[in-house]
Amino acid sequence: MNTTKENNPPKYKPLQKEEITMKMTKIAALLASIMICLSAAGCSVSQETSAAGSDSSVSETAEGKEAKDTNEKTSNGSVSGSSTSVEKLDTSDIFSNRDLKQEADLDGAKQLTVKDGETLNITEEGVYVLSGDAKNCTVRIEAGNDAKIQLVLDGVKIENDDFPAIYVTSADKVFVTTTDTVNTLSVSGDFKADGETNTDAVIFSKDDIVFNGKGTLEITSAKANGISGKDDVKFTGGTYKITSEKDAVEAHDSIAVADGTFEINSSKDGLHAENDDDDTVGYIYIAGGSFKITAKSDSVQATTIAQIDGGTLELSSAEGIEGTRVIINGGEITVNASDDGVNGSQKSNSVGKPAFEMNGGTLKITMKGNDTDAIDINGSVYVNGGTIDITSDLNGSSESFDYDDKAEFNGGKIIINGEEVDEIPTPMMMGGGRNGGGFPGGQGKSFGRNGDMTPPEGFDPENFDPENLPEGFDKDKMPGNFDPDNLPEGFDKSKIPDNFDPENMPEDFKKGNFKRSNGDSTDSQTRTRRNMKQSNSTTA
Numbered sequence: 001m002n003t004t005k006e007n008n009p010p011k012y013k014p015l016q017k018e019e020i021t022m023k024m025t026k027i028a029a030l031l032a033s034i035m036i037c038l039s040a041a042g043c044s045v046s047q048e049t050s051a052a053g054s055d056s057s058v059s060e061t062a063e064g065k066e067a068k069d070t071n072e073k074t075s076n077g078s079v080s081g082s083s084t085s086v087e088k089l090d091t092s093d094i095f096s097n098r099d100l101k102q103e104a105d106l107d108g109a110k111q112l113t114v115k116d117g118e119t120l121n122i123t124e125e126g127v128y129v130l131s132g133d134a135k136n137c138t139v140r141i142e143a144g145n146d147a148k149i150q151l152v153l154d155g156v157k158i159e160n161d162d163f164p165a166i167y168v169t170s171a172d173k174v175f176v177t178t179t180d181t182v183n184t185l186s187v188s189g190d191f192k193a194d195g196e197t198n199t200d201a202v203i204f205s206k207d208d209i210v211f212n213g214k215g216t217l218e219i220t221s222a223k224a225n226g227i228s229g230k231d232d233v234k235f236t237g238g239t240y241k242i243t244s245e246k247d248a249v250e251a252h253d254s255i256a257v258a259d260g261t262f263e264i265n266s267s268k269d270g271l272h273a274e275n276d277d278d279d280t281v282g283y284i285y286i287a288g289g290s291f292k293i294t295a296k297s298d299s300v301q302a303t304t305i306a307q308i309d310g311g312t313l314e315l316s317s318a319e320g321i322e323g324t325r326v327i328i329n330g331g332e333i334t335v336n337a338s339d340d341g342v343n344g345s346q347k348s349n350s351v352g353k354p355a356f357e358m359n360g361g362t363l364k365i366t367m368k369g370n371d372t373d374a375i376d377i378n379g380s381v382y383v384n385g386g387t388i389d390i391t392s393d394l395n396g397s398s399e400s401f402d403y404d405d406k407a408e409f410n411g412g413k414i415i416i417n418g419e420e421v422d423e424i425p426t427p428m429m430m431g432g433g434r435n436g437g438g439f440p441g442g443q444g445k446s447f448g449r450n451g452d453m454t455p456p457e458g459f460d461p462e463n464f465d466p467e468n469l470p471e472g473f474d475k476d477k478m479p480g481n482f483d484p485d486n487l488p489e490g491f492d493k494s495k496i497p498d499n500f501d502p503e504n505m506p507e508d509f510k511k512g513n514f515k516r517s518n519g520d521s522t523d524s525q526t527r528t529r530r531n532m533k534q535s536n537s538t539t540a
């Protein structure tokens with residue numbers, strides 16, 4: 001399945017003393033690397049991470065380790081064999097039976113009608129049915145820490161100027177259940193504080209809150225969040241239409257979705273889980289449901305783990321899915337991104353190094369713009385199953401896969417710009433060709449947009465002008481391992497001007513990464529590139 005393609009050998013020329021010294025240094029470094037690899041091959045390591053704080057990054061089976069040793073590729077670190085897995089969420093008890101029940105038990109329920117300018121105070125456990133139409137009305141829940149409160153929205157409409165429509169200050173858990181009706185909650189202005197509490201959402205809860213039911217809940221927040229939960233936020237059913245200036249749904253500890261239909265339009269993030277005081281929490285779990293999210297920043301952003309086991313997701317945003325670890329076990333996911341489709345960065349130190357793992361389902365990523373990556377992981381990539389389909393217009397230094405550590409292709413299917421590939425391409429900063437070999441054309445063979453090593457259309461080798469380059473040719477993004485005396489197979493040297501000298505370029509030509517390199521400085525180069533990207537991208 002995997003093949004390794006070698007470059008043409010360089011032309012022979014006598015070595016100078018300095019070159020001999022440099023080559024001997026490289027050989028010594030290579031021998032040291034081989035010894036380290038041989039030592040590692042003799043060890044059997046099984047590591048598992050946990051959301052509670054393990055520093056281990058992966059868990060490998062003995063079969064997977066054997067396959068890795070047998071099939072590891074020196075060209076780009078991509079291997080084929082048994083699957084490798086990072087630590088996943090324990091989803092066995094995320095949803096209770098009552099969470100999943102879509103109708104409330106109305107036996108003994110209390111009926112409440114919302115009214116203009118009033119606060120409805122709920123202090124005791126029970127089921128409360130809300131109806132009516134009101135302005136500047138708040139349903140305030142302040143009950144005991146062991147109290148379970150169920151709000152049944154039965155065609156209610158609340159329009160507020162500066163305070164939440166539903167405000168939970170204390171309870172064990174609150175259920176917001178819709179009947180087969182349309183319910184509308186909105187806040188049109190800036191939120192005012194409640195003492196030391198900065199309320200910032202149409203529905204604001206300091207404790208666990210669960211949304212379910214058979215109806216529709218429409219939420220509009222003109223200045224802040226749609227839903228804010230300072231603990232866990234869960235959805236198990238119902239239809240939700242949320243428009244917000246900031247995060248549509250925000251939680252400190254977690255966001256978990258079993259089912260439901262979501263139409264989200266956010267000027268910040270769609271789903272956002274983060275606790276500034278505790279980086280061991282802040283996960284997002286999606287087991288099912290239908291999502292259509294349009295966001296200016298991220299569609300889905302988790303601090304620790306973003307895990308998708310099912311559902312249909314249509315995501316249009318700067319970045320599609322982000323977390324320290326992103327795990328996809330199922331579902332149909334479509335991402336249209338102006339930055340990265342999937343991003344794994346060190347947002348938390350409690351779950352080990354960043355990683356991306358694909359085990360099932362379909363992930364289709366379409367990206368546009370300069371210096372964008374379909375899958376950008378500041379750690380490792382594991383593809384064990386499912387289908388990844390990537391489309392890019394190849395502007396600037398866009399890459400299909402950009403990772404810092406290693407990549408394993410153990411199963412499933414990867415399609416890049418319509419062409420199925422048999423290995424995970426090497427990022428440019430790790431020694432790939434232009435675009436990092438990240439699009440079809442093979443290792444180090446993506447000079448042109450067509451991946452055939454031909455210069456971009458309009459390139460005139462007889463009148464090479466570094467300040468007047470053809471569209472698509474970015475002089476600042478040339479690969480770090482470019483060597484005119486050791487060009488990839490298929491590269492036509494006759495296309496290069498006779499007086500072309502990479503060591504004697506015009507004064508105003510920014511060499512950047514144009515210097516010869518054996519790839520030993522990958523880590524620093526990668527960090528530099530990521531820092532540049534982060535400083536220019538939209539922050540969440």
